[in-house]
Amino acid sequence: MTAALIRRFGAFDLAEDCVQDAMVAALETWPRDGVPARPAAWLTTVATRRALNRLDRDQRYREKLAHLANGPGDERGGDDRLRLILACCHPALSREAQVALTLRAVAGFTIAEIARAFVAPDATIAQRLVRAKRKIAAAGIPFRIPSEVELGDRLTEVLDVLYLIFNEGHLATRAGAPSNRDLAEEVAWLARLVCRLLPNEPEPMGLLALMKLHLARGRSRFDLTGQLVLLADQDRKRWDRSQIDNAIDLIERAAGRARPGRYQLEAAIAACHAETPSIHQTDWVQIIVLYDMLLTLAPTPVVQLNRAIAVWRLDGPYSALRNLDALAVDLEGYHLFHAARGEMLYELGRSEHAHAAQRRALELTENTAERALLERRLFNRSSL
Amino acid sequence: MKYVFLFCGSAADQVAFDALTPEQLRDRYAQVGRWFAQHQARLGHGNQLQGPETATTVAFQGGRPIVKDGLFMEGKELVGGYTEVEAVDLDEALAMARSWPGGGTIEIRPVVMQR
Numbered sequence: 001m002t003a004a005l006i007r008r009f010g011a012f013d014l015a016e017d018c019v020q021d022a023m024v025a026a027l028e029t030w031p032r033d034g035v036p037a038r039p040a041a042w043l044t045t046v047a048t049r050r051a052l053n054r055l056d057r058d059q060r061y062r063e064k065l066a067h068l069a070n071g072p073g074d075e076r077g078g079d080d081r082l083r084l085i086l087a088c089c090h091p092a093l094s095r096e097a098q099v100a101l102t103l104r105a106v107a108g109f110t111i112a113e114i115a116r117a118f119v120a121p122d123a124t125i126a127q128r129l130v131r132a133k134r135k136i137a138a139a140g141i142p143f144r145i146p147s148e149v150e151l152g153d154r155l156t157e158v159l160d161v162l163y164l165i166f167n168e169g170h171l172a173t174r175a176g177a178p179s180n181r182d183l184a185e186e187v188a189w190l191a192r193l194v195c196r197l198l199p200n201e202p203e204p205m206g207l208l209a210l211m212k213l214h215l216a217r218g219r220s221r222f223d224l225t226g227q228l229v230l231l232a233d234q235d236r237k238r239w240d241r242s243q244i245d246n247a248i249d250l251i252e253r254a255a256g257r258a259r260p261g262r263y264q265l266e267a268a269i270a271a272c273h274a275e276t277p278s279i280h281q282t283d284w285v286q287i288i289v290l291y292d293m294l295l296t297l298a299p300t301p302v303v304q305l306n307r308a309i310a311v312w313r314l315d316g317p318y319s320a321l322r323n324l325d326a327l328a329v330d331l332e333g334y335h336l337f338h339a340a341r342g343e344m345l346y347e348l349g350r351s352e353h354a355h356a357a358q359r360r361a362l363e364l365t366e367n368t369a370e371r372a373l374l375e376r377r378l379f380n381r382s383s384l
Numbered sequence: 385m386k387y388v389f390l391f392c393g394s395a396a397d398q399v400a401f402d403a404l405t406p407e408q409l410r411d412r413y414a415q416v417g418r419w420f421a422q423h424q425a426r427l428g429h430g431n432q433l434q435g436p437e438t439a440t441t442v443a444f445q446g447g448r449p450i451v452k453d454g455l456f457m458e459g460k461e462l463v464g465g466y467t468e469v470e471a472v473d474l475d476e477a478l479a480m481a482r483s484w485p486g487g488g489t490i491e492i493r494p495v496v497m498q499r
Contacts (some may be wrong), residue, residue: 092474138387139494142473150475 430467
């Protein structure tokens with residue numbers, strides 16, 4: 001295995017072709033008999049993914065694509081990938097199945113790797129994959145590129161799956177390791193792939209930009225002792241400038257298509273933060289305007305919460321708290337709602353209510369790093 | 385592939401249906417008629433079912449058939465009709481289901497084919 005890895009590591013083009021072979025194999029075998037694809041092909045895929053991990057993917061991948069663009073059979077390979085991604089994220093599959101299939105078939109993760117990322121037993125993931133493949137075959141889920149009319153919705157489904165996986169890597173909502181940077185980077189690679197397969201669609205660019213902006217700040221999210229650091233307290237000099245510039249380029253290119261979407265707007269909001277040298281110079285008005293645009297497309301309570309936090313920064317806790325009150329029912333089970341509310345209440349000097357809110361936030365949080373942060377807050381405030 | 389569309393509805397759907405004016409009702413039937421005409425080539429056998437108050441169930445308990453008045457599943461949703469659909473794949477079936485003008489909920493089930 002190691003020898004094969006090293007061999008493939010040196011032969012990038014060959015490895016890349018092997019990924020394509022594995023995908024074509026999946027395309028052929030899944031709809032026909034629903035059995036897992038050839039193990040050898042999957043091993044190659046995994047080996048290739050590992051090799052890709054250690055390379056400067058941006059640079060190499062551009063070269064590879066330039067090379068492929070001139071060669072024969074490129075279109076079919078690209079279309080096959082797109083078909084595979086769309087099938088893995090078909091809306092007739094459960095979100096869990098979409099996630100597992102995408103990681104397995106498109107990103108070449110092993111069952112054990114998926115299980116580790118989602119803190120689930122191997123057997124659970126294996127069974128999830130078997131069921132999903134069975135449904136693809138039995139229900140007649142096709143490997144085909146949908147019509148122009150359907151593509152928008154189907155693409156949204158793909159992007160939502162990718163962003164969910166990304167957040168699992170970036171934020172790690174489950175108990176255990178606070179962050180899984182590798183998972184986040186792998187899935188950013190997938191987002192880049194979707195951008196290349198659908199070069200006229202602005203939303204994949206928005207998602208990729210959003211991921212890059214999160215990754216650019218990734219290293220400053222934890223301090224030397226492994227403690228979580230909030231946006232306001234992060235050392236902005238440690239943010240990855242080239243990654244940020246890259247993301248802003250993408251946002252501008254996407255905006256050129258004049259078809260705004262949820263991910264483009266979220267990326268634009270993240271870019272506002274990324275471009276600002278200190279939290280005090282943040283253009284909160286601009287951010288609130290972007291949240292208002294986002295609310296017209298995605299009127300969700302979490303977006304409203306984030307907007308209320310921007311209002312807090314601009315106008316103070318009083319008006320922000322009034323905004324939060326309207327969300328109390330919808331977000332009762334969301335730890336960040338209580339954490340934000342607690343901070344606002346502290347500012348108003350309502351310590352007792354603030355404490356209750358922070359304790360509720362702590363009860364609802366599984367992630368170890370977030371728990372530690374909330375505990376620190378509770379401790380500091382109660383010793384004042 | 386062969387599928388069966390199960391046309392389902394909830395009590396709320398029924399209330400909304402009952403509230404239609406005679407004119408609206410005629411429109412609705414005309415739309416549904418057009419849907420069936422448009423997809424005729426892909427449709428197999430199908431029927432609208434009489435109301436849930438007409439249902440009878442036979443349940444085998446310990447191998448013995450027990451006859452009862454009413455539905456098998458006492459839920460909020462119930463099946464009001466069905467049709468067979470012949471489609472290339474699920475996406476084609478979904479496109480047909482999306483264009484259904486009758487409201488409610490459609491459950492799409494692939495049929496077990498003879499081997």
